[in-house]
Amino acid sequence: MTVDPQKAQAVWKDVGENVQFTVLKLKRDDQTKAQQAIQEFADRYQAIIRSLRIRSAKPGGDSDLKVTLGFSSSAWDYLFPTAAKPKELESFATLKGTKYQMPATEGDLFLHIRADSEAVVYEAQTDFRRFLQNITTVVDETKGFRYFEGRAIIGFIDGTEVPAVEEAAEYALVGDEDPKFINGSYAFAQKWLHDMDFWNHLKVEQQEKGVGREKFTDLELAEKDKYHNAHNISSKLEINGEEKKIVRMNVPFSDPAAGKTGTYFIGYARHWQIIKQMLQQMLDTSDFLLSFSTILSGQVFFIPSRDLLNQIAPGKLNK
Numbered sequence: 001m002t003v004d005p006q007k008a009q010a011v012w013k014d015v016g017e018n019v020q021f022t023v024l025k026l027k028r029d030d031q032t033k034a035q036q037a038i039q040e041f042a043d044r045y046q047a048i049i050r051s052l053r054i055r056s057a058k059p060g061g062d063s064d065l066k067v068t069l070g071f072s073s074s075a076w077d078y079l080f081p082t083a084a085k086p087k088e089l090e091s092f093a094t095l096k097g098t099k100y101q102m103p104a105t106e107g108d109l110f111l112h113i114r115a116d117s118e119a120v121v122y123e124a125q126t127d128f129r130r131f132l133q134n135i136t137t138v139v140d141e142t143k144g145f146r147y148f149e150g151r152a153i154i155g156f157i158d159g160t161e162v163p164a165v166e167e168a169a170e171y172a173l174v175g176d177e178d179p180k181f182i183n184g185s186y187a188f189a190q191k192w193l194h195d196m197d198f199w200n201h202l203k204v205e206q207q208e209k210g211v212g213r214e215k216f217t218d219l220e221l222a223e224k225d226k227y228h229n230a231h232n233i234s235s236k237l238e239i240n241g242e243e244k245k246i247v248r249m250n251v252p253f254s255d256p257a258a259g260k261t262g263t264y265f266i267g268y269a270r271h272w273q274i275i276k277q278m279l280q281q282m283l284d285t286s287d288f289l290l291s292f293s294t295i296l297s298g299q300v301f302f303i304p305s306r307d308l309l310n311q312i313a314p315g316k317l318n319k
Contacts, residue, residue: 001176005169007183007305010066011247011268012168013159016114017064018121019144019251021189021264023107023299024136026075034135035318038079041131043313045069046306048127056120064116067124068268069309070187070301075108083317086174086181088272092188092300095276097283100290102190105297107139110189112266140297142191142264144251153252153263154199154289156211157218172247172268183305186272188279191296193262198292210288227288234287237278244274262293272300 026034053065071079073091095102109132113124152158174184199207204215212232213220226233237244246269254261269275282290304312311317 001179001182003169003173003175004183005173007307008169008173008185009068009303009306010112011068011172011185011187011303012066013247013249014066014114015144015146015150015158015249015251016066017116017146018118019114019146019264020111020121020125021140021142021144021251021266022111022113022125023139023141023189023297024109024111024132025106025139026078026108027135027137028078030135031078035079035315037131037135039313039315041128042309044131045128046309048124052120052124052127055123056115056117064114065120065124066114068110068112068185068187068303070110070112070303072108072110072299072301076302078108080312080317082319084180086184086186086302087178088186089302090272090300092298094298095280095283097280097286099286100283100295102279102283102295102298105139105299107189107297107299107301109136110187110299110301112187112189140191142253144253144264147252152250153194153196153254153261154207154211156207156213156215158250159248168247171245171270174270181302181304181308184308185268185270185303186275187301187303188265188267188269188272188275188298189301190265190298191262192265192289193260193294193296195292195294196259196261210291229285229288231287231289234282234285235278237274237281239277244278246275246278262296268303275300 049067073089076085092104094104113121115121172185174181208215209227212226212230246267248267251264253264267275
């Protein structure tokens with residue numbers, strides 16, 4: 001079987017101007033009702049996206065709306081108990097290092113919506129809610145935004161090592177190693193809160209050593225000029241001498257009046273285990289970013305292909 005990016009959901013790097021991440025929990029009070037609701041939602045989901053793309057299209061150009069929908073391991077077991085399951089889909093368990101940890105939090109359904117217009121994001125989430133509100137409760141809703149030049153909230157260029165779109169399918173999409181779930185993707189969602197006062201009081205040279213790159217030019221520093229736990233050292237995973245990549249986005253969010261600013265990290269990958277190993281390596285090396293950050297959440301989801309969503313809609317996964 002051949003991977004086809006056209007059959008995948010929007011798992012490519014495109015932060016968008018306005019972003020919303022929504023994590024929902026199934027009420028689990030009526031399994032049949034939940035299954036029927038998810039089937040109807042899967043049927044309407046792609047139609048809603050198509051409709052909004054037409055409604056929000058810019059003159060002479062395509063719409064900017066991109067959406068992904070994912071299911072956690074426990075949600076998959078509840079909604080599709082007799083169906084096959086993606087090979088690497090599991091519930092995220094808290095990861096621990098010598099100084100820091102990455103906590104696991106609850107969540108069954110995951111929505112990642114981004115668009116240039118906040119009105120489009122709002123409309124998409126509102127339409128989705130019509131089909132999900134009776135079977136779910138909201139665990140978390142985080143609104144993000146595109147920072148200057150697409151930089152992370154700490155002021156550095158985001159995603160320098162993320163593969164280009166034309167190369168990303170190899171790293172982002174499940175292949176023939178799990179043919180029933182080809183063109184799907186594993187997503188890891190994680191919410192970070194930063195001590196921005198600490199960060200902003202560092203000299204630029206210290207920030208650069210902690211990230212491993214020059215702040216303005218984005219050029220990588222020489223190894224001798226980085227901290228031993230610089231972020232681009234800690235997050236770079238090599239297995240048998242080969243660097244493993246994922247599609248990653250660091251989306252800023254903030255409630256500035258309350259002094260709460262952070263990063264919503266979303267990583268899409270062909271293999272969940274690659275993301276998991278990257279996270280553990282960041283902990284084992286005490287990634288510099290962890291020194292001024294508190295991690296609030298973490299969960300892994302499977303993002304079905306559009307073809308698989310079309311099988312969910314008529315209930316084929318429960319036959």
